[in-house]
Amino acid sequence: MSTPSVDLIDQSIWERGVPYAAFEELRRSDPVHWHDEPDGPGFWALTRHEDIRAVSHDPARFSSYEAGVSRLDVDPGHLEAYRTVVIAQDPPEHRWTRGIVSTIFTPRAISSLETAVRNLARAALRRALEKRRVDFVTEYASPVPMHTISEMMGVPEEHRLRLLELSGGLIDDQDPEVAGTADFRTNAQVEVFLIAQQLAERERTTPGENLTQRLLTAEIDGRGLTEAEFNTFFMFLIIAGNETTRTAMSGGLTTLLDHPEQLATLRADPSLLPGAVEEMLRYWPPIHHFRRTAMCDVELRGKTIRKGDKVLMWYPSGNRDESVFEDPNRFDIRRDPNDHLSFGHGEHFCLGASLARLEMRVMFEELLGSVAEIVPLAAPRRLRSNLINGIKEMRVELHPA
Numbered sequence: 001m002s003t004p005s006v007d008l009i010d011q012s013i014w015e016r017g018v019p020y021a022a023f024e025e026l027r028r029s030d031p032v033h034w035h036d037e038p039d040g041p042g043f044w045a046l047t048r049h050e051d052i053r054a055v056s057h058d059p060a061r062f063s064s065y066e067a068g069v070s071r072l073d074v075d076p077g078h079l080e081a082y083r084t085v086v087i088a089q090d091p092p093e094h095r096w097t098r099g100i101v102s103t104i105f106t107p108r109a110i111s112s113l114e115t116a117v118r119n120l121a122r123a124a125l126r127r128a129l130e131k132r133r134v135d136f137v138t139e140y141a142s143p144v145p146m147h148t149i150s151e152m153m154g155v156p157e158e159h160r161l162r163l164l165e166l167s168g169g170l171i172d173d174q175d176p177e178v179a180g181t182a183d184f185r186t187n188a189q190v191e192v193f194l195i196a197q198q199l200a201e202r203e204r205t206t207p208g209e210n211l212t213q214r215l216l217t218a219e220i221d222g223r224g225l226t227e228a229e230f231n232t233f234f235m236f237l238i239i240a241g242n243e244t245t246r247t248a249m250s251g252g253l254t255t256l257l258d259h260p261e262q263l264a265t266l267r268a269d270p271s272l273l274p275g276a277v278e279e280m281l282r283y284w285p286p287i288h289h290f291r292r293t294a295m296c297d298v299e300l301r302g303k304t305i306r307k308g309d310k311v312l313m314w315y316p317s318g319n320r321d322e323s324v325f326e327d328p329n330r331f332d333i334r335r336d337p338n339d340h341l342s343f344g345h346g347e348h349f350c351l352g353a354s355l356a357r358l359e360m361r362v363m364f365e366e367l368l369g370s371v372a373e374i375v376p377l378a379a380p381r382r383l384r385s386n387l388i389n390g391i392k393e394m395r396v397e398l399h400p401a
Helices: 011-016 020-029 049-056 076-082 093-102 107-111 114-131 136-141 143-153 157-171 182-205 211-217 227-258 260-268 270-283 353-370
Strands: 032-037 040-046 133-135 289-294 298-300 303-305 310-314 371-376 391-393 395-400
Touching: 032 303, 040 049, 049 310, 107 353, 114 133, 114 136, 114 143, 114 353, 114 395, 133 136, 136 143, 136 227, 136 353, 136 391, 143 157, 143 211, 143 227, 143 353, 157 182, 157 227, 182 211, 182 227, 211 227, 227 260, 227 270, 227 353, 227 371, 227 391, 260 270, 270 353, 353 371
Parallel strands: 040 310
Antiparallel strands: 032 040, 133 395, 289 310, 298 303, 371 395
16 A cells, blocks of 8 residues: 655644544554655654554653654754753653652642632633623633633733733744744743743742742752743643643534534533543544654664654544554544543653643533533634644634523
8 A cells, every 4th residue: 555645744734634544544554654854854653552652651762852842843042941841851850850740730639629620611601601602712712721720820810811822822833823923932932931930939938829839849859940940841831731721622622513412412411521521632632743752773663763763653643543442533422441642651641631631521511511502603723733733713602501
């Protein structure tokens, strides 16, 4: 069978939708696929669930630290700062940094946020229902996770909407409609760091019970975060704590509206919601891919991955691997087991997975409990990005229950 001629770098392809047919053919005929780059050496595209898991569990041979995880090419001048972020680290540094944050993202700590998340969701829904016709992304999917992570970090109200604006421009930089200019992105990062420094200064003089205070005082083996590490960590948590949940919520609702029989089943039996959340994540993963860099020559399915080669793990493809998921293109809120890859695997399993699951469950509980009918007014407008599986606009009409 011939290898499909899909250009995974072309953002316009992803703006139209995930190329699932091409991924299916790659899994069948060339699961460890060499992909050329017009302005680079090329990369390996991994499309099978087993291979993505194996690479995720092997940081010694497939490094996050060497060149980061979210870009094919990283400016060397930015690489050192990028490496202070937990997702771009390898052991033992990664385990040290993760150890600080994991003391905060415990199941008990996350479960204690449910009331706050529910109150935020209800307030957002009240505002949306008053308007009736809204952009679901900006009115509901975005503000709830941003306010949640801001509450956790002790961010004052006056900074939250601004951080929401800045975070989109920083992570969605492939879409010119969202990202703006290079100067905007540089200035956005500076502004986020300034907010982080103001917050840190406030916590040093008037300590509170929040995530920022814990980050500033946490130590492992006698070492805490430096100021630069704290600033970068703050930016990462604000972006990651908002962007991926917003994307998962928007993609989840889109998927439910595309499968009205599954939506009706969920309305009839809300106890299915935890499993439905997992199936939404499988069917619409928030992230298209993450990267690793080979640290030595590695044989994988008969292909030789050379030291220094880029390796991209394509989560939408792994989530529809026929060898793992029965009838993988079917959306089934009762699917069990559901070993999706949307939170990653191994060393870099998503720190905020429990928080994202809580937010999605509560937000859908409130949405389906307060809204009798959700009528699409236009096709969702997808993000122009092969990194973020996002929706930038989703116009709907809400009919109250």
